[in-house]
Amino acid sequence: MRLAIGIRNLSWPRATKTATIVCTFLFSLMLHGEHPTSKEPVTITFVDPEWSHDLTEHTLLVDERLKDFTQQTGIGVKHLPTPETALDQLDLVRKLLRQENSGPDVYGVDVIWPGVLSEELIDLKPYLTTELSSINADVVASYTVKGKLVALPYHSDIGVLFYRRDLLRRYGYGSPPRTWNELEQMSAKIQRGERARGQKDFWGFIWPGAAGEGLTCNALEWQISEGGGRIIEADGTISVNNPDAIRSWQRAAHWIGWISPPSVASLQEWDAINDFYYSDKSAFFRGWARSYLLSVRDIPSVRDKIGITSVPAAKNAQAATLGGFGLGLSGSSRHTTEALELIRFLIHREIKLEEARSDYESRTWPELYDPTAILRTKPNSADHGKQQVSGVVARPSTIAGRKYEEVSRAYIQAVHSVLLGQSKAPAAAASLEQELVRITGFKPGPPTRNRAPKDKSSGKVSGSRPAAGTSTAGPYHNLK
Amino acid sequence: MARSLNTTGLAGWLRQATTNPVLHRLNIRRHVALCFALLILMMVICDGVLLWQLRVVRSQVELLKGVDGELIEVLRVHGDLFSFYERLGVAARSEDQNQLTIVSEEVRRGVLDEARRTEAAFRHLPPEVKVDETVFPTIETIENTLSSHLDAIRALAASGEWAAVRGRTDKQIQRLEFLSSQLVKDVARAVEAQRTQAATNIALVEHRIVFTAIVTGFVTLFTAAFFGWATALRIIELREEARAERKQSEEALRQAQADLTRANRVSSMGELTASLAHEVNQPIAATVTDAKTCLRWLARDQPDLQEARAAASRIVKDATHAAEIIKRVRRLFKKDTLQREFVDVNEIIREMMVLLRSEAMQYAVSARTELAADIPQVMGDRVQLQQVLMNLIMNSIDAMKDVEGTRELTIQSQGGQDGQVLLSVSDTGVGLPPQTDQIFNAFFTTKPHGTGLGLRISRSIVESHGGRLWAADNSPRGAIFCFTLPTKAEVDDSVKSEDDTEPADGLRSNNPGV
Numbered sequence: 001m002r003l004a005i006g007i008r009n010l011s012w013p014r015a016t017k018t019a020t021i022v023c024t025f026l027f028s029l030m031l032h033g034e035h036p037t038s039k040e041p042v043t044i045t046f047v048d049p050e051w052s053h054d055l056t057e058h059t060l061l062v063d064e065r066l067k068d069f070t071q072q073t074g075i076g077v078k079h080l081p082t083p084e085t086a087l088d089q090l091d092l093v094r095k096l097l098r099q100e101n102s103g104p105d106v107y108g109v110d111v112i113w114p115g116v117l118s119e120e121l122i123d124l125k126p127y128l129t130t131e132l133s134s135i136n137a138d139v140v141a142s143y144t145v146k147g148k149l150v151a152l153p154y155h156s157d158i159g160v161l162f163y164r165r166d167l168l169r170r171y172g173y174g175s176p177p178r179t180w181n182e183l184e185q186m187s188a189k190i191q192r193g194e195r196a197r198g199q200k201d202f203w204g205f206i207w208p209g210a211a212g213e214g215l216t217c218n219a220l221e222w223q224i225s226e227g228g229g230r231i232i233e234a235d236g237t238i239s240v241n242n243p244d245a246i247r248s249w250q251r252a253a254h255w256i257g258w259i260s261p262p263s264v265a266s267l268q269e270w271d272a273i274n275d276f277y278y279s280d281k282s283a284f285f286r287g288w289a290r291s292y293l294l295s296v297r298d299i300p301s302v303r304d305k306i307g308i309t310s311v312p313a314a315k316n317a318q319a320a321t322l323g324g325f326g327l328g329l330s331g332s333s334r335h336t337t338e339a340l341e342l343i344r345f346l347i348h349r350e351i352k353l354e355e356a357r358s359d360y361e362s363r364t365w366p367e368l369y370d371p372t373a374i375l376r377t378k379p380n381s382a383d384h385g386k387q388q389v390s391g392v393v394a395r396p397s398t399i400a401g402r403k404y405e406e407v408s409r410a411y412i413q414a415v416h417s418v419l420l421g422q423s424k425a426p427a428a429a430a431s432l433e434q435e436l437v438r439i440t441g442f443k444p445g446p447p448t449r450n451r452a453p454k455d456k457s458s459g460k461v462s463g464s465r466p467a468a469g470t471s472t473a474g475p476y477h478n479l480k
Numbered sequence: 481m482a483r484s485l486n487t488t489g490l491a492g493w494l495r496q497a498t499t500n501p502v503l504h505r506l507n508i509r510r511h512v513a514l515c516f517a518l519l520i521l522m523m524v525i526c527d528g529v530l531l532w533q534l535r536v537v538r539s540q541v542e543l544l545k546g547v548d549g550e551l552i553e554v555l556r557v558h559g560d561l562f563s564f565y566e567r568l569g570v571a572a573r574s575e576d577q578n579q580l581t582i583v584s585e586e587v588r589r590g591v592l593d594e595a596r597r598t599e600a601a602f603r604h605l606p607p608e609v610k611v612d613e614t615v616f617p618t619i620e621t622i623e624n625t626l627s628s629h630l631d632a633i634r635a636l637a638a639s640g641e642w643a644a645v646r647g648r649t650d651k652q653i654q655r656l657e658f659l660s661s662q663l664v665k666d667v668a669r670a671v672e673a674q675r676t677q678a679a680t681n682i683a684l685v686e687h688r689i690v691f692t693a694i695v696t697g698f699v700t701l702f703t704a705a706f707f708g709w710a711t712a713l714r715i716i717e718l719r720e721e722a723r724a725e726r727k728q729s730e731e732a733l734r735q736a737q738a739d740l741t742r743a744n745r746v747s748s749m750g751e752l753t754a755s756l757a758h759e760v761n762q763p764i765a766a767t768v769t770d771a772k773t774c775l776r777w778l779a780r781d782q783p784d785l786q787e788a789r790a791a792a793s794r795i796v797k798d799a800t801h802a803a804e805i806i807k808r809v810r811r812l813f814k815k816d817t818l819q820r821e822f823v824d825v826n827e828i829i830r831e832m833m834v835l836l837r838s839e840a841m842q843y844a845v846s847a848r849t850e851l852a853a854d855i856p857q858v859m860g861d862r863v864q865l866q867q868v869l870m871n872l873i874m875n876s877i878d879a880m881k882d883v884e885g886t887r888e889l890t891i892q893s894q895g896g897q898d899g900q901v902l903l904s905v906s907d908t909g910v911g912l913p914p915q916t917d918q919i920f921n922a923f924f925t926t927k928p929h930g931t932g933l934g935l936r937i938s939r940s941i942v943e944s945h946g947g948r949l950w951a952a953d954n955s956p957r958g959a960i961f962c963f964t965l966p967t968k969a970e971v972d973d974s975v976k977s978e979d980d981t982e983p984a985d986g987l988r989s990n991n992p993g994v
Binding site for chain 2: 043045047078080081082083084085088091092095096099103104210211261262263265266267268270271274275279334
């Protein structure tokens, strides 16, 4: 009896305890298998305007660089291309940036677009101060919008003239042309000669004349060399409607069918390069320095055949357009830290490469020059016995800001119509002026060629580069 | 209607079940509550686990569907783009500007369409699908780049630059194709990984469900076992309680009975007081006479010692006789402690006759005994048996008090059947009342001052000795009361069986007397 009561007294807490144990066990069973998912390696996406559209050595170089980065950091990089032309690039980048989620992290931002994309991209200044110190302040300034560093300058480029060493030798020219007139004469002569030699579709001078940003760069060089101003001056004057600019357009239009093929107005840079490099169908080609420096120059056969020089001058001056792109970081990126790491890595590589290159160049090919050297901060790099350093001019993207896209489209449309002969140059210039006034709200006026050149310390490449200035102030030597 | 009936039926059942006196007596509500709570908890947990697992499976199925959708979408985009490339290539080689324009226009529409469809497809992927973040931008980029190419190609074709057109279709578009193939490969790999993950998750779900079922079964069994065990314990306990209670009440009853018996005895003795006084007085008077005689014999000049001694020994005898009577009376007054011993019923009869002789004489009753020699001794309580005899004898005397004619009281003892001893008290009194069957009931009496307990108690005593007491008419008149008592041999058996039988039997038979 007593035993039974004893057991009964015990049974209550024991039952409770057992129930608790069973319940705990069940709950733990529930939690079983809910192990935290292992952290997946981060992959960031890099939209690279230099993603080559054909399998050249350059592609391999970039891919290798990104592979190195993945090896070092464990961060994967998805390398995405952009369309070829800057305007199409802008369309894509804008589209991708406006996607709510899962957009690419790092964008190559063309030097002309910081104003347009400044809101979608992060200010990089706080993150990359050490890197900034080793980059030309003027170049940095062209990526800065209202104090915000929209993109970190990555690759800077300037327009140059490519020429065929063999053909120049063949027709008795000792040096490349320095002015448009010389270019025209040489082109005409070589073209005649080559056609006589049987190459019926040979043309003297090809350039990317398709309706794209490349045309803006070319036409800007033409009109600045004639003293036709910078479309919109640094102080906001719309100077495009002036006789010098009109004359320069007319000259270019005159080339078509004379020394340039009729199809030049539909050639984009890639097509023009192909024509020039691989089909030997022309003597001169207006291209960008980087493509030469990166790939062409290192192939001895090509190096012997093709040389580069500065864009020809006219009565007034000589100008080379500033190109290139910087690396911007998407505001909606979910891997900001990793993306910054990639930007840092690429910039460090680039700086190291630049240093190695300038050493290597000065030792190996003292006769070759690198026009982009003037964009480096080191002043001595411009002094390696290279006299031909061009004046660099930036497109009016800084002053036009968010409107630059429209400005450029209007400008392209006007110039392209003149090239195609669809409209007369003065009428095109006049209507362009109205259009630009409508777009920007700025006032029209004459170009700044008559004004006193600004001091170099005033900063930006664009600002410090009076387009028609005859001054040789600063590291940018204008060539006569 | 049927439903409400059912519910009332159920409610009624529930009410009945909860107010069930058995359940109430068992006092296992706490356990019932615990077990039900545990079972319900178990059910809830089990259902929760199952629901949760179902959700997991469903999400995995959704995931698989979405993942397949993603792969199909990417494959479709790749296939469509590939066909665009092919057609562009064919058109480029044909060097037919019209055809190229048509084709490129179609391709542009196709690409735009594709872009829209891709966007819609990716937007409608279930949230479980971890879409590779780069997939959609890649497709978008490819599509944008392709349409950019289309512009260039059309412009080139328009100006007759067929070589450049071919250059683009061959080299640039080849790169795009490479990119989309790469994308397909990446997505296929990711999809494969997600599929594997989903398969693992589903296997895990299977394990969980099986395990939950086993655990639930185990807990249910455990609960049922616990419930049964606890209930059994409770029943045992209740039985123990009942037994203790019964013992206690039995004890009380026995006590009450003993007290009653004694009270009956005392009251009987009280009725006998006069006769007893006479009975005691006689020897004392004899003693006094004898003492005087003795003194006389001694006071003679020549004392007759012979006579004096004889007188003195008579004194001794009478005094002893008186002392004996007093002793017996005292014994009857003594508080009861049941003492079972072997007694000679003849002796008991004789003793009672000594006590009651004066009473009988008082009412001119001639009492005689017919005692059989050689009857065996019986096991019993001497005082209680004397009490029975006393009750019966006094009843007989009472019955004859007012009767004319002979008044005879006969007490017999004889060896009965089956080794029993049969005692009977017969009289020539008024005889049994018409309600013969009631005379042994408590409080039934025919006497003006009777308690109605005498016969009842007598029967209880006889029955507690394993015997029987009954009454019958005497011939030619009067009544005869007989009772049997088991003898030694039989007592052995009956004592044994009495130990075996529940004491409740005694309780039951005595009950009405209380």
